[in-house]
Amino acid sequence: MSNAATNLVALHTIVRREIVRIMRIWTQTLIPPAITMTLYFVIFGKLIGSRIGAIEGGFTYMQYIVPGLVMMSIITNSYGNISSSFFGAKFQRSVEEMLVSPMPNWVILLGYVAGAVARGLVVGVLVLLIALFFTSLHVVHPVITFLSVLLGATIFSLAGFVNAVYAKKFDDIALVPTFVLTPLTYLGGVFYSVNMLGEPWQAISRVNPILYMVNAFRFGVLGISDVGIGTAFVVMLAFVTGLSVLALQLLKRGVGLRS
Amino acid sequence: MTSAPALVVDNLRKTYGNGVEALKGISLTVQPGDFFALLGPNGAGKSTLIGILSSLVNSSGGDARVFGVSVNRQRGEAMKLIGLVPQEINFNQFEKPFDICVNQAGFYGIPRRIAAERAEKYLNELRLWDKAQDQARMLSGGMKRRLMIARAMMNEPRLLILDEPTAGVDIEVRRSMWQFVNAINAAGTTVILTTHYLEEAESLCRNIAIIDHGSIIENTSMKRLLATLDVETFVLDVAAMPAELPQLPGVTLRRTDEHTLEAEMARSHDLNSLFAALSAHGIMVTSMRNKTNRLEELFVRLVEHGRNDPARNGQEQAA
Numbered sequence: 001m002s003n004a005a006t007n008l009v010a011l012h013t014i015v016r017r018e019i020v021r022i023m024r025i026w027t028q029t030l031i032p033p034a035i036t037m038t039l040y041f042v043i044f045g046k047l048i049g050s051r052i053g054a055i056e057g058g059f060t061y062m063q064y065i066v067p068g069l070v071m072m073s074i075i076t077n078s079y080g081n082i083s084s085s086f087f088g089a090k091f092q093r094s095v096e097e098m099l100v101s102p103m104p105n106w107v108i109l110l111g112y113v114a115g116a117v118a119r120g121l122v123v124g125v126l127v128l129l130i131a132l133f134f135t136s137l138h139v140v141h142p143v144i145t146f147l148s149v150l151l152g153a154t155i156f157s158l159a160g161f162v163n164a165v166y167a168k169k170f171d172d173i174a175l176v177p178t179f180v181l182t183p184l185t186y187l188g189g190v191f192y193s194v195n196m197l198g199e200p201w202q203a204i205s206r207v208n209p210i211l212y213m214v215n216a217f218r219f220g221v222l223g224i225s226d227v228g229i230g231t232a233f234v235v236m237l238a239f240v241t242g243l244s245v246l247a248l249q250l251l252k253r254g255v256g257l258r259s
Numbered sequence: 260m261t262s263a264p265a266l267v268v269d270n271l272r273k274t275y276g277n278g279v280e281a282l283k284g285i286s287l288t289v290q291p292g293d294f295f296a297l298l299g300p301n302g303a304g305k306s307t308l309i310g311i312l313s314s315l316v317n318s319s320g321g322d323a324r325v326f327g328v329s330v331n332r333q334r335g336e337a338m339k340l341i342g343l344v345p346q347e348i349n350f351n352q353f354e355k356p357f358d359i360c361v362n363q364a365g366f367y368g369i370p371r372r373i374a375a376e377r378a379e380k381y382l383n384e385l386r387l388w389d390k391a392q393d394q395a396r397m398l399s400g401g402m403k404r405r406l407m408i409a410r411a412m413m414n415e416p417r418l419l420i421l422d423e424p425t426a427g428v429d430i431e432v433r434r435s436m437w438q439f440v441n442a443i444n445a446a447g448t449t450v451i452l453t454t455h456y457l458e459e460a461e462s463l464c465r466n467i468a469i470i471d472h473g474s475i476i477e478n479t480s481m482k483r484l485l486a487t488l489d490v491e492t493f494v495l496d497v498a499a500m501p502a503e504l505p506q507l508p509g510v511t512l513r514r515t516d517e518h519t520l521e522a523e524m525a526r527s528h529d530l531n532s533l534f535a536a537l538s539a540h541g542i543m544v545t546s547m548r549n550k551t552n553r554l555e556e557l558f559v560r561l562v563e564h565g566r567n568d569p570a571r572n573g574q575e576q577a578a
Contacts, residue, residue, distance in 0.1 A: 006368025013365025017358075024353075093349035097359075097410075100313045100343050101366035102335035259275065259307075259316045 010103045011111050018115025021085060022122070029081065029119060030126065033073045037127045040069050041134045044191065056193050057224040062135045066128075067218040068190030071152055073127045075210065078120035078153040079160040079181060082112050083173040086164035095257060105251035109244070113157040120153035137221060144229065145220030151236040152213035156181075158243035165250045165257070184210045194226045209239055263327030265291045265418050265449035266312070271321035273307050273473075281307040283473040284321065289451060289466070291326070291417075294444050296464035296481070297453045300562055304473040305453045306346060309422050313343045325418055339367065342416030344407045346423045346453075352396035356387055356406050359395060364413040374413065381409040384439060401432035408436065412443070419443060420451045425459065437463060457555040461485070471562050489527075492550040495520045498543040505540040507533070521550060 022029045041062070049061030056064065089095040098108050131137065139145050159176075167173045188210030194202050205211055206227070216232040219225035225232070251257070266289040273282040281304045289295045299305050310316030312323055314334055323330045328337040350359045357378050364374030382388045385405040390398055398406060404424055411419060421440065425433045433456075441463065444450045454460055460467065460481075467484055469477040477484065496518055504512045504520070509528050513521040520542075522533060537544060 009368045009370055010366050013362050016365075017362055020358075089351070092351055093345075093347065094351040096315060096345065096349045097363055098366055099315055100338060100341070101363070101414075102338040102368070103366050104335065254317055258314070259310060 006102075007104065007107050010101070010107050011114075014098075014108065014111025015114045015118070018081075018085060018112065019118055022081065022115070022119050029077070030123060033077055033123045034126050034130060037069055037073055038130050040065075041131060045134055056195075057222060059222055059224070060135065063137065063222065064193075064218075065191055066131045066135060066137060067221045068188075068214045070124050070127050070131065071149070071210075071214045071217045072185050072190050074120040074124040074149055074153050075156045075185060075213070076177065076181065077123040078116045079156040079163075079177060081119040082116035082157045082160035083164045083167070083176075085115065086112055086161055087167045087170070087173050090164065090167075090256065091170070099257060105248055109158075109161065109247050109251060112161055113154060116157035116160060117150065117153040120157070121149065124149055124153075139221050140223035141220045143220075145217060147233070148213060148216035148220055148236070151233070151240060152217065155209065155213070155236060155239045155243060158240065158247055161247050162243065162250065165247070165255055168256070184208050189214050189226055209235060212236060262291075263324070265289045265293065265326060266451070267324045268308070268312075269322050269324070271308065271311060271323060272319045273304075273311060273316065274319045281473050282311075282318075285470065285473070285475050286321075287468050287475060287478050289418075289449060291449055292444070292447055293466055294441075294450045294464045295452065296460035296467040297451055297470065298457070298460060298467065298558060299453075299470035303470045305470055306422060307473075308470070309343070309345075309420055309451075309453070312420060313341060314338060339414065340417045342411035342414060342419045344404075344411045344419070344421045344424045346426065348403050348407070350395055350403075350406065350410065352394070354395055355392050356382060356395055356398070356409070357391040359406065360410050360413050363410045367414040369414065377413055377415070378409070381412045382406075385409045386435065401428045404428055405432070405436060408439065416448065418449045418451065422453050423455065424452075425454060425456060433459070457558055469558065469561055477561055489525060490523060491526055492521055492523045494548050494550050495522055495537075495544050496546040497537075498545055501540060501542060505536070505542075507536045510536075 045062035045065055049065070052061040055061050086095070089098075128137075160173075163173055163176050187205060188208050189205065194205045194211060197205060212227055212232040212235040215225040215227045216229060216236065219229050219232075266287075268285060268287045270284045270286055271282050272280075272284050274280045285304070285308070297305055297308070307316055311318045312325070312330060314330060314337075318331065322332075325337045325340045328340065330337045354362075357375075360378035360382065361371065361374040364377060365371065369377070378391070379388065382391050385408055387398075387402060387405055387409060390402060395403065395406065404426075408421075408424065419440070425436060428436070437459070440450060440452075452460065452464060464481055466480050467477070468475050494515075497520055498518075500514065500517050500520075504514060509524055510533060511523040513523075515521055524533065534544060
């Protein structure tokens with residue numbers, strides 16, 4: 001077998017194993033985000049949103065927050081999937097099964113990222129379907145919608161991987177989502193337009209990467225955005241590149257994996 | 260097939276981040292088809308060496324070649340030749356043994372259909388097929404050890420490394436494991452074994468290296484090593500213990516309890532004269548056995564000799 005065919009089998013093995021894991025514990029991986037987002041739709045979209053009235057572009061508040069909430073669930077689930085799965089493999093030492101194999105590092109990384117992105121996409125679709133019970137949506141730019149979801153999920157899968165590599169105990173993989181991911185998500189324009197903020201908060205918001213993901217996705221779905229769509233994709237691609245290089249370097253050096 | 264040695268370890272060194280020098284430039288060669296024992300006390304450097312060979316530990320210097328393939332420079336190619344049974348359980352306890360084996364094959368690029376056939380073959384040979392679809396955490400300790408052997412065979416390695424595979428395993432399971440590994444070795448797979456059950460190493464292995472404090476202190480054939488042993492100790496069960504033990508030429512007698520004696524004697528000393536002398540002093544021997552196996556005595560002697568060596572101790576203090 002050629003190296004490419006060998007690597008493809010290895011990649012398929014990791015992705016398949018990750019998807020089997022997601023489906024095996026579906027009550028932990030798929031149901032909780034669906035319930036959480038349903039509550040968001042009911043409370044923020046329906047109850048509070050009905051009193052807010054139309055927001056940017058003539059959209060109802062419910063319509064406005066749907067893209068942000070979908071992206072939020074994609075981000076948190078991609079991140080959570082890879083950080084818990086890879087750290088779990090480290091904790092049980094089953095990661096050694098991969099480390100002693102001839103598989104190159106990029107296959108390990110790509111396999112885990114693909115698994116995490118798959119969970120993010122499945123959860124995103126679930127949340128979107130739930131949203132359709134509360135409001136109607138017409139996707140304006142399907143390609144931009146898909147690419148923004150893919151890049152957003154990839155960025156946070158890579159970030160989750162880096163977190164898992166450094167983590168020494170389970171608490172370490174909970175720290176980042178609690179103290180970094182959640183605040184950035186809430187401040188990333190999920191529930192409001194950053195144009196509503198005064199300076200310096202508007203300028204500060206623009207260094208938050210989640211702002212670009214949420215707005216790229218919102219542009220794809222609704223056709224409105226607080227940031228330039230080109231800028232959003234440049235920022236997302238830069239994060240994908242930077243985090244990929246970092247993750248591969250960590251694997252090459254064996255940080256947290258090889259003595 | 261290349262005629263290169265199965266393993267060449269060349270001046271391999273490892274110093275951990277905390278300054279511990281686990282390997283001090285060791286070199287050894289294992290020939291193809293050998294059943295090779297790598298022995299040493301806890302913390303001697305065995306697991307570090309195995310970790311470097313299987314690329315779980317980064318070396319600080321030197322190299323190792325598996326059938327001529329450098330572990331440092333051609334890691335992927337070298338790993339294809341190695342199967343590792345680690346000391347500690349390291350599979351996902353929530354997966355099924357069948358999936359653990361098939362996935363391991365997948366990591367080596369082996370297509371799923373072939374992987375499934377091999378998983379069935381090796382799980383059957385290791386008497387785990389009826390547990391193939393159970394969660395791995397439900398397996399007994401011995402079954403988990405056998406599962407790790409089956410998993411290590413999935414890439415059909417030319418060099419199988421077993422790091423204390425029988426630790427905590429009952430005698431029946433140990434024997435069945437050795438039957439399997441012996442058959443694998445007879446079929447041409449080179450085997451490197453570390454174990455604390457020295458009778459295993461003595462009965463299974465043809466060549467041996469003893470490592471202590473990161474250095475090889477002995478590297479020879481098992482026969483040659485055992486031939487250097489000049490003293491043996493026997494445990495004698497006696498019908499009645501005399502009030503005072505007799506002084507016998509060439510034999511040191513020690514009383515361990517009311518019905519047991521130990522007799523330490525040169526290997527050249529014949530047993531008939533021992534029994535005759537004991538009979539003459541009214542001591543009736545009802546049964547007899549070796550106190551320890553021969554390799555164990557040699558092992559202890561070599562390791563203790565190394566520790567009492569002032570030159571080596573000086574080096575360690577300086578390090």
